[in-house]
Amino acid sequence: MDGQRKLLVFITFDGSLYHGWQVQQNAVSVQQVVQDALERVLKVRPGIVGCSRTDSGVHANEFAFHFLTDSRIPCESLVKALNVNLPKDIAALRCTDAPADFHARYDVVYKEYIYKIYNKEIRSPFYHNRALFYPQPLDIAAMQQAANGFLGKHDFSSLCAAGSSVTDNTRNVMLSEVEANGDLVIYRVRADGFLYNMVRIMTGTLLWVSQGKIKPDDIDNIINARDRNMAGPTAPPQGLYLNRVFYGG
Amino acid sequence: MDGQRKLLVFITFDGSLYHGWQVQQNAVSVQQVVQDALERVLKVRPGIVGCSRTDSGVHANEFAFHFLTDSRIPCESLVKALNVNLPKDIAALRCTDAPADFHARYDVVYKEYIYKIYNKEIRSPFYHNRALFYPQPLDIAAMQQAANGFLGKHDFSSLCAAGSSVTDNTRNVMLSEVEANGDLVIYRVRADGFLYNMVRIMTGTLLWVSQGKIKPDDIDNIINARDRNMAGPTAPPQGLYLNRVFYGG
Numbered sequence: 157m158d159g160q161r162k163l164l165v166f167i168t169f170d171g172s173l174y175h176g177w178q179v180q181q182n183a184v185s186v187q188q189v190v191q192d193a194l195e196r197v198l199k200v201r202p203g204i205v206g207c208s209r210t211d212s213g214v215h216a217n218e219f220a221f222h223f224l225t226d227s228r229i230p231c232e233s234l235v236k237a238l239n240v241n242l243p244k245d246i247a248a249l250r251c252t253d254a255p256a257d258f259h260a261r262y263d264v265v266y267k268e269y270i271y272k273i274y275n276k277e278i279r280s281p282f283y284h285n286r287a288l289f290y291p292q293p294l295d296i297a298a299m300q301q302a303a304n305g306f307l308g309k310h311d312f313s314s315l316c317a318a319g320s321s322v323t324d325n326t327r328n329v330m331l332s333e334v335e336a337n338g339d340l341v342i343y344r345v346r347a348d349g350f351l352y353n354m355v356r357i358m359t360g361t362l363l364w365v366s367q368g369k370i371k372p373d374d375i376d377n378i379i380n381a382r383d384r385n386m387a388g389p390t391a392p393p394q395g396l397y398l399n400r401v402f403y404g405g
Numbered sequence: 406m407d408g409q410r411k412l413l414v415f416i417t418f419d420g421s422l423y424h425g426w427q428v429q430q431n432a433v434s435v436q437q438v439v440q441d442a443l444e445r446v447l448k449v450r451p452g453i454v455g456c457s458r459t460d461s462g463v464h465a466n467e468f469a470f471h472f473l474t475d476s477r478i479p480c481e482s483l484v485k486a487l488n489v490n491l492p493k494d495i496a497a498l499r500c501t502d503a504p505a506d507f508h509a510r511y512d513v514v515y516k517e518y519i520y521k522i523y524n525k526e527i528r529s530p531f532y533h534n535r536a537l538f539y540p541q542p543l544d545i546a547a548m549q550q551a552a553n554g555f556l557g558k559h560d561f562s563s564l565c566a567a568g569s570s571v572t573d574n575t576r577n578v579m580l581s582e583v584e585a586n587g588d589l590v591i592y593r594v595r596a597d598g599f600l601y602n603m604v605r606i607m608t609g610t611l612l613w614v615s616q617g618k619i620k621p622d623d624i625d626n627i628i629n630a631r632d633r634n635m636a637g638p639t640a641p642p643q644g645l646y647l648n649r650v651f652y653g654g
Contacts, residue, residue: 170530215531235527244533278484281419282464284493286531 160224163231164254165238166401170245171215172285172394178209186210186246190221193241197234198227207260207401208267208350213285213393217270218249220401222260266330268346268400269355271391275341287340288359288395294341295366296334302365303332303343305375306358313382315358316351317390325351325382334362344399353390361388409473412480413503414487415650418465419494421534421643426459426468435459435495439470442490446483447476456509456650457516457599462534462642466519467498469650471509515579517595517649520608520640524590536589537608537644543590544615545583551614552581552592554624555607562631564607565600566639574600574631583611593648602639610637 167190175183179191187206195201202223210216229237231251238248272287274280279289306315306329313325331346343359361378364370370378370388378386416439424432428440436455444450451472459465478486480500487497521536523529528538555564558577565574580595592608610627613619619627619637627635 168530170533239527244528245530247528247530249527278488278498279493279496281417281494281496282535284419 160226161228162222162224162254162256162258163234163251164220164222164258164260164403165234165251166218166220166249167216168218168247168249169216170286171210171213173245175212176210176214177206177219186219187221189243189246190238193238193246194223196241197237198225198229200225205260207264208398210398211353211393211396214396214398215286215394216398218400219398220260220403222254222258263403264349264401265404266346266348266400266402267350267398268331268344268402269350270397270399271343271345271355271359271395272397273341273343273359273395274339275336276339280339283340285394288392290341290363292367294363296336296341298365298372299341299343299362300334301372302362302370302375303334303345303358305372305379306332306345310379311382312351312354312379314378314384314387315354315361316384317353317357318384320352322351327351327354332358346400355396356391356393357384357387357389359388359391359395363391364388409475410477411471411473411503411505411507412483412500413469413471413507413509413652414483414500415467415469415498416465417467417496417498419535420459420462420464422494424461425463426455426457435468436470438492438495439487442487442495443472445490446486447474447478449475454509456513457647459647460602460642460645463645463647464535464643465647467649468647469509469652471503471507512652513598514651514653515595515597515649516599516647516651517580517593518599518604519646519648520592520594520604520644521646522590522592522608522644523588524585525588529588532589534643537641539590539612541616543612545585545590547614547621548583548590548592548611550621551611551619551624552583552594552607554621554628555581555594559628560631561600561603561628563627563633563636564603564610565633566602566606567633569601571600576600576603581607595649605640605642605645606633606636606638608637608640608644612640613637 177186204221204223207220235248274283274287309328329347333344453470453472456469484497523532523536562574578596582593
């Protein structure tokens with residue numbers, strides 16, 4: 157038990173009041189608030205590495221980060237202490253010791269996002285900041301047919317925010333489902349990685365399908381064009397939830 | 406179409422930031438904010454009469470109020486205009502013309518409340534202010550057995566906040582159900598009327614049953630005692646939702 161430990165911590169957060177995960181100047185980020193809480197618990201401020209960046213207003217049912225520490229605190233105690241020290245819109249879910257070469261971003265096997273659409277004629281006070289309010293009827297069947305077109309290994313440049321600096325835009329989408337759940341329509345997508353704004357652009361493109369602006373079969377052409385201008389608009393952040401981060405094992 | 410109309414409006418609100426329905430000095434109430442919105446729409450400030458008072462932090466999936474107006478605005482337009490003028494934590498659901506002798510409080514046939522308990526080991530950022538966080542396992546079967554004891558017409562003095570000025574404490578409970586729904590345990594109760602804090606005390610009493618402090622069969626004795634000290638504690642407000650207001654027809 158000598159030397160530094162690497163700890164992997166899973167958290168959940170309501171991103172409404174945060175400027176995303178990553179520490180920024182002049183804006184409160186989830187990372188900064190989690191570091192504040194860790195510092196209160198550990199008496200030193202660790203650098204922490206998140207599984208991904210998230211945008212302003214985006215939520216997480218599950219988000220992971222790692223950090224190095226000299227502390228011998230048991231994982232269960234760390235989770236409890238974090239939950240005492242974190243604000244009510246962030247909670248620690250679990251913690252585990254990780255191998256020395258583990259990396260919260262590079263070792264992700266897959267991530268799953270959900271995008272929540274509140275699909276009623278009148279907005280709900282309970283989904284403000286928690287879902288996209290979309291009062292028009294949705295064509296779930298057409299959206300699901302289009303969502304199937306995202307499955308598989310593709311260059312997703314058409315579904316990546318313009319100006320992204322990533323060079324290889326190939327990702328493998330292994331799940332892409334649209335489901336109605338009470339007043340919500342939920343798009344669920346799982347992949348080995350995601351490009352910048354990819355899920356929000358996928359969702360905006362599925363909404364285009366529901367609106368009849370494009371057909372479900374057009375997804376192939378949109379992907380093959382490798383042109384951001386071919387896909388739908390970027391859906392707003394408040395509907396997006398990082399739902400699961402999977403590291404294997 | 407001459408003379409004054411009486412309008413019945415149904416709304417929904419997240420009560421987190423409000424000191425209940427009723428207008429108060431030095432505190433923001435839902436009633437006041439709704440009157441502000443009505444004044445912007447109608448250019449006069451109507452007095453409005455709610456279906457019940459609600460406590461600070463209590464929510465409503467459906468709440469009703471009536472008011473008199475000289476306006477000829479169609480109901481549908483009023484709903485739309487209200488939703489433009491209301492803050493995001495309150496929404497107008499529907500509106501209807503009511504008979505001249507209609508009263509939003511006295512004409513209620515039944516009301517239904519739900520009480521949400523978030524029953525997981527770790528608190529959720531998404532249920533802060535929206536449910537009671539209760540990390541211990543719940544004995545749903547015992548709670549349901551106890552909930553059956555509330556059914557029927559009884560003097561509910563034991564389940565009414567001490568100091569209430571109501572003289573007849575007899576109410577008829579027609580539905581009383583405990584259900585597990587994902588991470589939530591929901592207590593649903595419908596009656597022809599409710600005493601002050603009645604649902605919150607019922608919920609606190611059901612939690613006592615789950616904790617083994619009393620037995621499901623004790624509900625009869627608690628009711629018959631007509632003594633507030635016999636029942637469980639008043640559960641906190643954030644789990645309580647007025648779920649339905651029914652006027653018949």
